[in-house]
Amino acid sequence: NAGVTQTPKFQVLKTGQSMTLQCAQDMNHNSMYWYRQDPGMGLRLIYYSASEGTTDKGEVPNGYNVSRLNKREFSLRLESAAPSQTSVYFCASSGFGLEQYFGPGTRLTVT
Amino acid sequence: GESVGLHLPTLSVQEGDNSIINCAYSNSASDYFIWYKQESGKGPQFIIDIRSNMDKRQGQRVTVLLNKTVKHLSLQIAATQPGDSAVYFCAEKGSNDYKLSFGAGTTVTVRA
Numbered sequence: 001n002a003g004v005t006q007t008p009k010f011q012v013l014k015t016g017q018s019m020t021l022q023c024a025q026d027m028n029h030n031s032m033y034w035y036r037q038d039p040g041m042g043l044r045l046i047y048y049s050a051s052e053g054t055t056d057k058g059e060v061p062n063g064y065n066v067s068r069l070n071k072r073e074f075s076l077r078l079e080s081a082a083p084s085q086t087s088v089y090f091c092a093s094s095g096f097g098l099e100q101y102f103g104p105g106t107r108l109t110v111t
Numbered sequence: 112g113e114s115v116g117l118h119l120p121t122l123s124v125q126e127g128d129n130s131i132i133n134c135a136y137s138n139s140a141s142d143y144f145i146w147y148k149q150e151s152g153k154g155p156q157f158i159i160d161i162r163s164n165m166d167k168r169q170g171q172r173v174t175v176l177l178n179k180t181v182k183h184l185s186l187q188i189a190a191t192q193p194g195d196s197a198v199y200f201c202a203e204k205g206s207n208d209y210k211l212s213f214g215a216g217t218t219v220t221v222r223a
Contacts, residue, residue, distance in 0.1 A: 042213035102154035
């Protein structure tokens with residue numbers, strides 16, 4: 001039982017490049033989330049998916065898109081990366097309980 | 112803006128002492144609160160949670176206290192160990208929502 005896995009662990013992009021961050025969970029959870037974490041700040045919600053087939057914007061959705069591919073997988077796409085998107089990105093999932101389980105994070109640098 | 116915040120950004124504790132990490136929230140409609148621990152380079156890890164119909168909840172070496180009158184949440188760690196050094200986040204959930212709102216975190220450093 002791996003929990004929540006994220007790929008890649010690290011990524012460096014040039015401004016304007018695109019990329020997709022992958023997330024998968026093996027806990028049969030209905031809900032999945034994408035957060036970003038910047039130095040000295042808490043986690044800010046980018047997008048979430050309450051259940052398979054639905055996605056909704058969170059607090060900071062601009063510049064991102066998501067896809068809930070199936071119940072296990074929830075991807076985050078940056079279409080045209082900007083330096084302001086340099087951050088650590090965390091995926092999380094939750095089941096019937098309210099607690100969210102987090103992945104190890106993707107550290108993204110945009111130059 | 113954020114409705115959840117921690118009183119102090121850093122806390123230094125002597126090994127073996129008890130730690131108290133505080134969190135203030137402003138949304139009186141929040142009905143669920145949770146504490147996470149984040150070690151360097153890792154994702155947040157669930158510690159303990161509490162619903163608004165409770166005042167106190169205990170786990171292994173940890174206790175969460177909820178004071179709804181003053182909208183205050185605290186995490187107590189008994190007999191703090193070096194492995195407790197981390198950033199601690201509180202988060203809340205509104206009664207009409209299931210999303211969590213996180214505070215900025217408190218960095219706890221344990222002195223040997």
